[in-house]
Structure formats: C-alpha cells, structure tokens
Amino acid sequence: MSAFKDTMIITQRQLRLLTRVPEVLVFSTIQPVMFVLLFRYVFGGSIDSGQPGGYVQLLMPGIFVQTVAFTLAGTAVGLAEDLKKGLIDRFRSLPISQSALVVGRTLGDSLLNIVVLAVMGIAGYIVGWRPTSGVISVGIGFIFLLLFGYALSWVGIYVGLSASDARVVQNVSFIVTFPLTFLSNAFAPTTGMPRALQYFAEWNPVSTMVAACRELFGLENQFGATAGSFPSENPLITSFIYMIIIMAIFIPISVRKYKRAAD
Amino acid sequence: MKSVIAEDLVKTYRNGAVRALDHLSLDVEEGTVLSVLGPNGAGKTTCVRILATLLRPDSGRAMVGGIDVIKHPEKVREVIGLSGQYAAVDEILTGWDNLVMFGQLYHLGKKEAIARADELLERFSLTESAKRPIKTYSGGMRRRLDLAASLIVKPKVLFLDEPTTGLDPRGRQEMWRVIEELVKGGVTLLLTTQYLEEADQLADEIAVIDHGKVIARGTSDALKKQVGGERLEIVVEAHNIAKAMEVVANVSGNKATLDEGLRMISAPVSTGATALIETLRSLDSAGIHPLDVGLKRPSLDDVFLSLTGHAAEETPVEEVTTGRRKKAKK
Numbered sequence: 215m216s217a218f219k220d221t222m223i224i225t226q227r228q229l230r231l232l233t234r235v236p237e238v239l240v241f242s243t244i245q246p247v248m249f250v251l252l253f254r255y256v257f258g259g260s261i262d263s264g265q266p267g268g269y270v271q272l273l274m275p276g277i278f279v280q281t282v283a284f285t286l287a288g289t290a291v292g293l294a295e296d297l298k299k300g301l302i303d304r305f306r307s308l309p310i311s312q313s314a315l316v317v318g319r320t321l322g323d324s325l326l327n328i329v330v331l332a333v334m335g336i337a338g339y340i341v342g343w344r345p346t347s348g349v350i351s352v353g354i355g356f357i358f359l360l361l362f363g364y365a366l367s368w369v370g371i372y373v374g375l376s377a378s379d380a381r382v383v384q385n386v387s388f389i390v391t392f393p394l395t396f397l398s399n400a401f402a403p404t405t406g407m408p409r410a411l412q413y414f415a416e417w418n419p420v421s422t423m424v425a426a427c428r429e430l431f432g433l434e435n436q437f438g439a440t441a442g443s444f445p446s447e448n449p450l451i452t453s454f455i456y457m458i459i460i461m462a463i464f465i466p467i468s469v470r471k472y473k474r475a476a477d
Numbered sequence: 478m479k480s481v482i483a484e485d486l487v488k489t490y491r492n493g494a495v496r497a498l499d500h501l502s503l504d505v506e507e508g509t510v511l512s513v514l515g516p517n518g519a520g521k522t523t524c525v526r527i528l529a530t531l532l533r534p535d536s537g538r539a540m541v542g543g544i545d546v547i548k549h550p551e552k553v554r555e556v557i558g559l560s561g562q563y564a565a566v567d568e569i570l571t572g573w574d575n576l577v578m579f580g581q582l583y584h585l586g587k588k589e590a591i592a593r594a595d596e597l598l599e600r601f602s603l604t605e606s607a608k609r610p611i612k613t614y615s616g617g618m619r620r621r622l623d624l625a626a627s628l629i630v631k632p633k634v635l636f637l638d639e640p641t642t643g644l645d646p647r648g649r650q651e652m653w654r655v656i657e658e659l660v661k662g663g664v665t666l667l668l669t670t671q672y673l674e675e676a677d678q679l680a681d682e683i684a685v686i687d688h689g690k691v692i693a694r695g696t697s698d699a700l701k702k703q704v705g706g707e708r709l710e711i712v713v714e715a716h717n718i719a720k721a722m723e724v725v726a727n728v729s730g731n732k733a734t735l736d737e738g739l740r741m742i743s744a745p746v747s748t749g750a751t752a753l754i755e756t757l758r759s760l761d762s763a764g765i766h767p768l769d770v771g772l773k774r775p776s777l778d779d780v781f782l783s784l785t786g787h788a789a790e791e792t793p794v795e796e797v798t799t800g801r802r803k804k805a806k807k
Binding site for chain 2: 223234300303306309
C-alpha cells in the first residue's frame with residue numbers, strides 16, 4: 215500500500231512540474247498541432263486518399279500515434295536529467311519502494327499524454343476530422359493510444375538510465391522514433407515503398423497502431439496496405455501483442471537497471 | 478557505541494582495473510563528527526555511497542545505526558540522511574514543494590509534511606524564498622535546502638559528501654554555521670571534505686584517506702602537529718628582500734625561504750598572530766612596507782606532503798565513480 219502512495223507522490227511531482235513550467239505543456243501540444251496543420255494543408259490536397267471526408271481522416275490517427283510515440287523521448291530525457299542532477303541518488307536513499315520513482319514517472323508522462331491528445335483531437339476537429347464509429351469505439355481508440363504511450367515510456371526509462379547525458383538521450387530517442395513513425399502507414403500508403411521497406415512498414419508497431427486506430431475511428435480504408443498480410447488484417451490484436459511484449463521486456467529490465475543505477 | 482562501522486571495504490570499477498576503495502576501515506562514535514579528508518579520487522564519495530546504501534561493495538562489511546548495510550539496506554534508509562556535493566533537489570519545483578514531497582516520501586502525513594517543511598525552511602533561513610523555484614537559488618541556498626531535505630525525519634546518522642565544495646566563502650561560512658548547529662543537536666555525522674580547514678572547524682576526529690585507504694587518523698590538533706604549524710608569508714619590493722629575509726628569520730627562528738618570482742618570503746612560525754605582529758613591527762622600524770603579508774595554515778597539500786611524501790594528486794578514480802554528477806557541475 216505504501217508503495218502505491220509513494221508512486222502517487224512521484225506522479226504528483228510530474229504534474230506539478232507542468233504547472234510550474236507551463237511551457238512544457240504548450241510546446242508538447244504545439245508540435246503535434248503544427249503537424250496536423252502542415253500535413254492537412256500541404257499534403258492533404260495532393261494525396262488521393264480515396265476516403266470520404268478526405269486525407270485528414272487518415273492523417274489524424276497517424277499523428278496521434280506519432281505523438282504518443284514521442285513519449286519515449288520525454289520520459290527518457292526527464293529521467294536522464296534527474297540522474298544527472300543526483301536526484302535519483304536522493305530518491306534511492308529514501309525508505310520508499312524502489313520502483314516508485316520509475317512507475318510514478320511513467321504514469322505522470324501518460325497523464326500528460328491525455329492532455330496533449332485532447333488538444334490535438336480538438337485541433338483535428340476544427341480542420342475537418344470526423345470519426346464515424348461512435349463514442350465508445352473512439353474512447354477505446356484513445357485508451358489504446360495511451361496504453362501504447364505507456365508501454366513506450368518504459369522503453370524511455372531504459373534509454374534514460376543508459377545514457378550519461380540528457381542531450382544524447384534526446385538525440386538517440388529522436389533518431390529511433392522519427393524513422394519508425396515515418397516508415398509506416400501513418401502519412402502515406404506503404405504500397406509506394408520499395409519492397410523491403412514495405413515489409414518492414416507492415417510489421418512496424420506504429421503501422422499496426424495507426425491501422426488499429428483507423429479501424430476504431432470507423433475507417434474502412436487501410437491506405438494502401440498489402441492485402442492479406444497478418445498485421446494489416448488484424449491490426450488491433452497485433453498492436454495489443456506488441457504492447458504486451460514491450461512491457462514484458464522493458465518493465466523488468468528498466469526496474470532492475472534503476473535499482474542498480476549507481477553501481 | 479559506534480554508529481558507523483566500515484570494515485575492509487573494497488570497491489573496484491571497470492572489472493577491477495580501477496580500485497576506488499582498497500580495504501578501507503573506519504568508524505564513527507555515536508554523537509560525534511568524523512571528517513573523511515582526502516583529495517579528489519581518494520575514494521571519499523564511494524565510501525559514502527556504500528554506507529548510504531547506494532552502492533554495494535565488492536567485499537567488506539558495513540554497519541550504520543547497528544544495521545547491516547548490505548543485508549538490510551531498506552532499514553538503513555530509515556535512519557540516515559544523505560546530502561551530496563551537488564544539490565539533489567528538483568530545480569523546477571519550489572523549495573517548499575521539494576520539502577513537502579520528500580516529507581511525504583518519508584511517510585509523514587500531508588499536514589505533518591507541510592509543518593516539517595515550514596519548520597526546516599525557517600531554521601535554514603529559507604522562508605523568504607520558500608515559494609521560488611530552486612533554479613533561482615544561490616549555490617549556498619541550494620545546499621542548505623538539500624541539507625534540510627536530508628533532515629526531514631531527524632536521522633540518527635547524517636552523511637554529508639563535500640557539503641561546501643564549489644561554494645563561495647560566504648556560502649561556505651553559512652553552511653558551516655548550519656552544520657555546527659546540527660552537531661550541537663547531537664547528530665552522528667560523517668563528513669567528507671577536501672579542505673583541512675573545514676575538517677578542523679567541524680570534526681571531532683579526522684580520517685585522512687588516499688588511494689582508497691585510511692592513511693592517518695586522529696584529532697585535528699594531532700594531525701596538525703604531524704604536519705607542522707603555520708607559515709608566515711610576506712611580499713616586499715625587490716630592493717628590500719635581503720633585509721626582510723633577515724627579519725623573518727629572526728622572528729621565526731628558522732631559515733626563511735624566498736620565492737623569487739613572487740618576491741615572497743616565507744618561514745614556519747609557531748606563535749601565529751604574535752609572530753605576525755612582531756614581524757610587522759620589525760619591518761616598520763626598518764622602514765620596509767610589505768606589499769602583502771599573511772599567515773598560511775597548513776593545507777590538504779601540506780598534510781599529504783608530510784603523511785605520504787607526495788602532493789594530493791588528482792587521480793581519475795572519482796571521474797569513474799561519479800562521472801554523471803561531475804558533468805552536472807560544469
């Protein structure tokens with residue numbers, strides 16, 4: 215029980231940081247909103263989506279997934295900074311549950327995602343995004359997105375504890391996350407890619423997540439996915455399995471790495 | 478009763494290539510202050526991190542407050558306070574936020590945590606800046622807040638790792654005042670430092686360490702006797718050097734030495750301020766006006782020189798043990 219309380223106190227700290235530095239919240243929302251506008255108006259006119267309601271219907275799930283994927287970087291950078299400043303030493307010298315700090319941080323970063331996703335949803339609505347599947351399916355879609363972000367923030371914990379400098383962590387996270395979000399069906403059909411890339415993009419967790427969200431938001435069109443491939447036929451199940459695998463691997467190794475952070 | 482016991486601690490890094498602690502043993506009597514004095518890389522931080530449960534030794538035994546550090550780290554954490562050479566507090570949060578958060582993490586109720594935070598802020602003269610983010614604090618204020626955070630549950634044993642490194646003289650004085658008050662309150666304190674002056678000021682006993690081993694131990698008076706007392710140093714204009722050398726040699730009773738580049742004459746003295754006054758009088762009556770004059774107390778370098786025959790050298794060991802924090806300080 216006290217482990218739970220410790221975790222909540224750390225989560226509160228994450229949230230208090232947002233009220234103390236509102237810029238963080240502003241910039242973590244401005245970037246995805248900017249992507250919505252850029253893609254909607256720059257590519258939207260020239261990409262033939264074959265989708266009633268236009269490209270924006272396909273685009274929004276893509277941008278949602280891209281945004282939660284960047285949770286990885288946020289968590290990693292925050293933790294690397296705590297480590298650098300010696301804050302982790304202090305937490306580790308306290309008589310608290312040794313995993314409270316990392317669990318609290320992943321939860322706090324997920325709460326930030328709720329706010330960011332809400333703002334993006336509104337921005338999307340303004341530029342014409344209209345999910346057609348009904349409130350419950352859309353709700354499940356967002357829960358799926360949050361869960362994906364949560365799983366990735368555990369990868370972020372591992373990355374944050376592994377590097378020695380916050381700027382390195384920032385760059386590493388970016389270099390990993392950026393191609394992953396673009397080598398996918400998020401912004402353009404995968405059928406236009408070279409064969410090998412296409413294969414990669416089909417199985418990319420970002421693609422399966424995007425496809426899953428499109429399904430949950432009521433879209434029929436899978437945007438040029440290879441017909442018959444398992445991940446594009448079963449995006450929901452595939453995404454779910456990916457999340458379970460990510461958490462099953464990264465929660466234990468991240469917690470262990472944290473406990474040995476100083477050795 | 479001994480509140481802290483370390484026996485034969487060994488810690489190596491890089492698979493044994495770097496030996497941070499080499500069979501280090503020390504102990505601290507309950508209610509007293511032990512200062513661990515040594516240069517960068519001597520193993521001070523590694524020693525504190527092991528005693529504070531942050532690091533496991535390769536071999537050896539350590540007890541804090543009667544509890545085995547290796548077998549029951551979680552119990553040791555309940556009786557210790559730790560404050561490092563960096564301020565380990567959240568820079569974005571305010572001082573008050575930090576103390577309330579740590580209070581809650583020490584499992585005080587919210588009300589109790591708030592009351593304790595207010596009390597500590599008051600005691601460390603931080604009430605006025607309580608609601609400002611830590612990043613606006615001066616170095617000295619950060620260290621005081623960090624110290625306050627380590628005192629939330631009135632620890633039995635307090636570890637302070639280089640509490641004044643990097644502070645300006647004023648910050649250092651303030652920190653000393655705060656630590657002296659703590660010591661009066663009866664806490665058992667293990668303090669590491671690079672400054673002999675600091676050890677002298679705060680500690681009952683001093684353990685000098687070098688290359689991961691304790692090489693000398695005793696009260697500050699005993700150590701100083703070993704090192705030799707103060708040195709008188711004066712700087713004069715070039716044409717006065719010969720005469721001034723004579724004066725200094727007379728007062729000191731020893732041979733005066735000259736650093737020609739600095740035009741500085743120095744000699745060991747045993748009578749401190751009296752020797753200083755005597756020298757100035759003689760110089761004055763000889764019509765010599767010194768450009769600079771002072772008494773130099775023995776430094777860490779002097780201690781090392783006399784104990785080990787080599788100067789307090791900088792080895793890269795500390796870089797390995799605390800590489801992350803070293804970067805943070807730059």
